[in-house]
Amino acid sequence: MAPKRQAQGAGSSSRPQKKTHVDVNPETQDKLHAWVLGDRSTPWYNDGDILLKANGKFFRVHVSVLAGASGYFQDLVPSIEQGEKLFEGCAVLEINCSDRKLRHVLRALYKRSFEDLSRLPETVELEAWLHLATNFRIWPLRQEAIDCILDAYPPDLKTFEDRLEACCVAESKGNRTLDAMLVAFLAMDHDLDTFLPSILYACCQSRLGMLGIYQILDETQRYAKRLKRQKFTFDAFFDLYGDIMEKCYAGFSRLAVAHHDLLMAVFDAKFSPRCDQTLECRITLGILRERAFVMGDRPSIPRLDWLKDLDTAGKLCPPCHEYTRQITAVKRQEIWQRLPDIFDLDKHPDVAHGPRGRS
Ligand SMILES: [Zn+2]
Numbered sequence: 001m002a003p004k005r006q007a008q009g010a011g012s013s014s015r016p017q018k019k020t021h022v023d024v025n026p027e028t029q030d031k032l033h034a035w036v037l038g039d040r041s042t043p044w045y046n047d048g049d050i051l052l053k054a055n056g057k058f059f060r061v062h063v064s065v066l067a068g069a070s071g072y073f074q075d076l077v078p079s080i081e082q083g084e085k086l087f088e089g090c091a092v093l094e095i096n097c098s099d100r101k102l103r104h105v106l107r108a109l110y111k112r113s114f115e116d117l118s119r120l121p122e123t124v125e126l127e128a129w130l131h132l133a134t135n136f137r138i139w140p141l142r143q144e145a146i147d148c149i150l151d152a153y154p155p156d157l158k159t160f161e162d163r164l165e166a167c168c169v170a171e172s173k174g175n176r177t178l179d180a181m182l183v184a185f186l187a188m189d190h191d192l193d194t195f196l197p198s199i200l201y202a203c204c205q206s207r208l209g210m211l212g213i214y215q216i217l218d219e220t221q222r223y224a225k226r227l228k229r230q231k232f233t234f235d236a237f238f239d240l241y242g243d244i245m246e247k248c249y250a251g252f253s254r255l256a257v258a259h260h261d262l263l264m265a266v267f268d269a270k271f272s273p274r275c276d277q278t279l280e281c282r283i284t285l286g287i288l289r290e291r292a293f294v295m296g297d298r299p300s301i302p303r304l305d306w307l308k309d310l311d312t313a314g315k316l317c318p319p320c321h322e323y324t325r326q327i328t329a330v331k332r333q334e335i336w337q338r339l340p341d342i343f344d345l346d347k348h349p350d351v352a353h354g355p356r357g358r359s
């Protein structure tokens with residue numbers, strides 16, 4: 001079993017520094033003014049009463065909005081109120097994180113007037129929400145990120161099958177394998193291990209098999225490099241690459257075995273006790289068995305009606321179909337419950353979190 005990865009790198013190691021006022025002594029107020037306006041970023045509200053500075057960029061926002069969402073900022077309100085107002089009556093607070101991350105979090109806090117709620121977030125946005133929501137104690141924002149993941153990768157099999165085409169992040173552009181891979185990196189980097197079984201299972205559903213998984217892993221690597229060039233600290237991608245590849249590789253072959261075992265369980269059960277045409281059904285099951293195994297093992301859980309779909313001529317009697325369906329239903333759940341072992345994960349999916357039904 002792979003060792004559990006410690007949270008590290010840009011993902012989660014650093015906490016924001018407390019009340020660090022901007023460390024400059026501009027000779028005149030005009031110079032400070034020009035400096036701030038030259039490096040201002042959005043969101044920027046002219047009636048904002050605090051300047052946040054991150055990575056050389058300034059954001060003008062409202063103390064009330066920050067304190068209303070974040071326990072971290074709530075604790076800072078007294079020192080902000082008492083502190084020096086360096087720019088147009090605003091206190092200036094330096095935040096120890098990338099300006100892009102802070103921007104994503106501020107946009108999310110102001111989103112009712114700022115954002116199109118129906119669009120999918122980008123990977124970097126989700127990452128910023130998960131990272132800074134934890135550091136600044138903005139729990140609804142962390143839950144928002146988790147809900148986005150759960151909506152595309154729900155922890156129960158039936159809902160998962162209803163959401164097979166769903167994606168979680170914008171840049172996957174409908175490519176479910178790429179989407180699952182990007183989300184797998186995020187989930188592993190932010191200790192969301194309980195959501196990994198369904199995410200990694202989705203990774204293994206590439207139509208191109210293991211080759212498809214390798215291609216998508218390479219694509220996510222290239223994407224992470226692009227982000228790095230844009231100064232977005234996403235080092236965790238590189239640390240996690242091997243871990244995800246191992247899990248997919250192990251899971252892929254174990255799922256194929258589980259698929260084969262389910263088929264065997266159905267065919268070995270022979271016909272239903274209520275069958276009144278046992279000879280015909282026995283012959284039909286023999287033909288279907290050959291057909292099923294010629295199609296080969298797949299790294300997936302067969303659909304509930306897989307045998308009915310295979311019996312195109314409808315030769316098997318209804319009680320036998322119902323019988324095989326019941327066996328399939330039990331075995332399907334068994335495989336789904338075993339996903340944490342199949343992917344060498346430590347925990348079971350946490351079914352307490354339901355999908356949110358985001359459209
Ligand atoms: Zn029968």
